[in-house]
Amino acid sequence: MKYTFPKDFWWGSAASGPQTEGTFEGDKKGQSLWDHWYDQEPERFFNQIGPDNASYVYKRYKEDIALMKETGHNSFRTSIQWSRLIPNGVGEVNQEAVAFYNEYINELIENGIEPFINLYHFDMPMALQEKGGWNNRETVDAYEIYAKTCFELFGDRVNKWFTHNEPIVPVEGGYLYQFHYPEEVNMKKAVQVAYHEALASAKAIAAYKRMNLDGEIGIIVNLTPSYPRDENNPEDVKAAEIADAFFNRSFLDPAVKGEFPADLIDLLKNINHLPEVKDGDLAIIKENTVDLLGVNYYQPRRIKAKESKVKAATGPMPDDYFDNFEMPGRKMNPYRGWEIYEKGIYDLLINLKEDYGNIPCYISENGMGVEGEERFINKDGVIEDDYRIEFVKDHLKYVHQAIQEGSDVKGYHMWTCMDNWSWTNAYKNRYGFISVDLDNEGARTIKKSGHWFKEVSDENGFDEE
Ligand code: BGP
Numbered sequence: 418m419k420y421t422f423p424k425d426f427w428w429g430s431a432a433s434g435p436q437t438e439g440t441f442e443g444d445k446k447g448q449s450l451w452d453h454w455y456d457q458e459p460e461r462f463f464n465q466i467g468p469d470n471a472s473y474v475y476k477r478y479k480e481d482i483a484l485m486k487e488t489g490h491n492s493f494r495t496s497i498q499w500s501r502l503i504p505n506g507v508g509e510v511n512q513e514a515v516a517f518y519n520e521y522i523n524e525l526i527e528n529g530i531e532p533f534i535n536l537y538h539f540d541m542p543m544a545l546q547e548k549g550g551w552n553n554r555e556t557v558d559a560y561e562i563y564a565k566t567c568f569e570l571f572g573d574r575v576n577k578w579f580t581h582n583e584p585i586v587p588v589e590g591g592y593l594y595q596f597h598y599p600e601e602v603n604m605k606k607a608v609q610v611a612y613h614e615a616l617a618s619a620k621a622i623a624a625y626k627r628m629n630l631d632g633e634i635g636i637i638v639n640l641t642p643s644y645p646r647d648e649n650n651p652e653d654v655k656a657a658e659i660a661d662a663f664f665n666r667s668f669l670d671p672a673v674k675g676e677f678p679a680d681l682i683d684l685l686k687n688i689n690h691l692p693e694v695k696d697g698d699l700a701i702i703k704e705n706t707v708d709l710l711g712v713n714y715y716q717p718r719r720i721k722a723k724e725s726k727v728k729a730a731t732g733p734m735p736d737d738y739f740d741n742f743e744m745p746g747r748k749m750n751p752y753r754g755w756e757i758y759e760k761g762i763y764d765l766l767i768n769l770k771e772d773y774g775n776i777p778c779y780i781s782e783n784g785m786g787v788e789g790e791e792r793f794i795n796k797d798g799v800i801e802d803d804y805r806i807e808f809v810k811d812h813l814k815y816v817h818q819a820i821q822e823g824s825d826v827k828g829y830h831m832w833t834c835m836d837n838w839s840w841t842n843a844y845k846n847r848y849g850f851i852s853v854d855l856d857n858e859g860a861r862t863i864k865k866s867g868h869w870f871k872e873v874s875d876e877n878g879f880d881e882e
Contacts, residue, residue, distance in 0.1 A: 420817045421878040427828020428874035429490040429530070430850060431782050432474075433538035433582065434498035436837040439471035445511045447504025448543040450550070451840075454598040463843040466855075471838045473859050478521045480861065481851075485834060486528050488850050488867040489874030493525060494533035494711075494781060494830055496582065497571075499542050499563050506542035507559045515570060522574055533711075533781075533830075534571065535579040535637060536564055536621065539587055539597065539840070546599070551587065551610040554693075557617045564621035568628055576632030578625060579711055579781075580618035583639040584611070584668050593734065596841060604690055604733045612692035615671045615702060622705040636672045637711030637781045640665050640765045641718040646742045652722035656739035659684065660720045663735040673710060673773045675703035688733050710769070711781030713832070714762050714812075716755040719744045752788040752846050759811040766819035766826055777825045783812050784832035786839065786846030790864075800852050800864040809866065810879065817878075831870070835861055 440446050448456075455467035474481055485493055499506065501514040525532045537560070541550045545559060564580070572578075590597025592607035618636055625634045643661040645653035662681040670678045685691050721742040728734065748757045762783065769778055785808045793801045809831060816826060835851040838844060844855060850867035854860040873879050 418882065419878060419880050420814060422817065423820065423827075424877075425827075426877060427492040427531070427779055427830065428870070428877075429485075429492040429494070429533075429828070429830045430488075430832065430834040431494040431533075431830045432833045432835075432837055433496040433535070433540075434501065435468055435471070435496075435538060435540040436833075436839065437472045437474040437495065437835075438498065438501070439473045439475050440469040441475055443513070444475065444501070444517075445504060445513045446498065447500040447506070447511075449498065449500040449540040450543055450546045450598045451540060452500075453543045453546070462841050463845040466838070466843040468838060470855075472835055472853050475517060477859070477861075479524055481835060482524050482528050482530065484851050484861055484863060484867075485525075485530055487871065488834075488863060489871035490530050490834070491874065492531040492533055492577075492828065492830070493834065494535060494577075494579070495521075496535040496538040496540075497567055498540055499537065499560075500540060502566065503542070503563055504544075506545035506556075507562065510566060518571060522571055526574060531577065532575050533577040533579065534567070534575045535582050536560075536567060537580065537584075538582040539590070541587075550591070550599075551613045551617075552592075552606050554613065554695075557613050557620065560617040561620045561624060564617075565624045565628075568625055568630065572625075572628065572630045572632065576630075577709070578632060578634040579637045580621045580634065581614060582637045582711075582781075583713060584614040584618070584636070585639065585664055587614070589664075602731050602734075604688075604735075608685060608690050609692045611667055612694070615668060615677075616698055618672065619702045619705040622707065623701060626705070633708040635707040635709035635711060636668070637713060638665070638668050638672065639713040639715070639782075640669070641714075641716060642761045642764050642768070643718045643720055646719065646721035646744070650722070653720065656722045657718075657720040659738040660718055660735070664718065669710075669773070671702050672707050673776050675706045677702075684738075690733060708777070709827075710773075710776050710778040712765060712769075712778055713782035714765060714780060715783065717758045717761040719747070719756070750785055750787075753786045757785075757808065759815050762812050763815035763819050766816065766824040767822065770819070770822070770824045775823065775825045777827060779826055779828035779830065780812075780816060781830050782832040783809070783829070784848045786842075786848045788846050790847050790852065798862055799868075800862070802864045802866045805864070805866040806869050809870070810881065813873075813879070814881070 645657035836849040
């Protein structure tokens with residue numbers, strides 16, 4: 418069967434500023450919370466490799482864009498680092514950064530690759546984090562100014578903007594499950610942080626609309642479809658709905674419908690954990706929903722009714738309402754510890770079609786991190802990552818099916834273009850279409866999947882029995 422995608426489908430990949438750019442003498446970048454955390458606790462990072470090392474894109478973007486072309490990209494997403502553009506979070510704009518992002522964006526456009534630009538990818542400027550980061554309302558104002566600055570500087574050429582990438586992740590990582598700085602466990606702050614992120618997104622959208630530019634603006638959310646252990650067990654179903662409210666609808670609903678989910682509000686009210694909201698905020702959120710939704714999909718969430726004891730010591734936690742369920746026989750990516758469930762991508766697209774007005778969307782991340790890919794290098798020096806080709810293909814088949822059933826999904830970006838720095842996992846798991854050899858000055862080589870993706874993009878689809 419031939420899987421053909423709609424005309425002008427977006428084929429490409431995604432990355433972020435903090436995971437790729439690196440820091441260099443004279444670049445005048447300010448510290449983000451990652452730079453600070455690495456300075457404080459390098460042992461938290463795999464092989465003690467920090468964000469300053471990244472993949473040197475700051476210097477090598479021209480070479481990288483040439484490789485994007487060779488791997489069939491017609492679009493590519495990255496993020497501006499707030500701490501590079503405005504080193505203190507507020508105030509002076511770094512002209513070195515303006516020059517860099519201008520050249521990077523122009524080079525993409527000249528090569529026929531549409532830049533999709535995200536404004537926030539987990540990277541709070543440290544000067545603002547010291548004052549509470551997203552927990553502090555002042556950060557919302559600072560972010561609005563930062564967003565406007567980006568639109569003014571680059572909005573004449575960039576036509577796809579995103580306010581956040583996976584805004585739930587700084588909430589989970591920083592304030593619930595301790596995998597991001599400041600590694601707190603504090604539900605009150607978690608809720609306030611989430612609320613401020615949602616408000617900041619709406620304010621940036623409002624600012625963008627006021628400027629009457631030609632492009633579109635949206636948000637990128639990671640959707641983890643929540644499946645109950647047993648669909649016929651009401652307790653399991655209810656637990657899965659609560660997990661869905663916390664981790665999916667918390668951002669999806671305000672972004673697309675302009676309202677927070679009623680069940681989540683009720684739950685937080687019951688435990689006296691509603692955020693502080695100022696007059697007029699909810700109207701801003703209501704009026705400034707997204708034009709376009711980016712969806713990152715890696716794994717489903719399997720849920721069962723709470724069986725384990727609630728941990729009183731931590732205070733309230735989302736997990737007080739459900740347990741994660743290890744489904745027997747599930748297919749795993751053992752390196753990342755994430756379940757692979759291809760049909761999840763179809764389920765979430767159909768959910769967007771049916772419950773979210775078929776909002777225009779695209780798959781903004783999907784991919785497979787594998788450790789030790791050097792094992793698969795062939796005699797020509799190319800990594801034969803057939804597992805990645807299979808992973809992408811199997812997901813694309815379900816995207817195709819959703820399109821047949823009317824989903825308005827406009828593209829597929831894989832995570833990521835070239836192997837990059839994965840937060841505390843640093844360079845442990847590799848995700849790219851292109852390998853980066855850290856022992857050889859970051860030399861780039863297209864993997865088998867990158868060559869395959871070029872054919873898919875050229876053909877606008879693929880053949881498969
Ligand atoms: C997403 C992030 C990316 C990327 C990816 C892979 O959650 O948006 O920044 O890192 O996941 O995950 P990880 O790097 O944790 O393996």
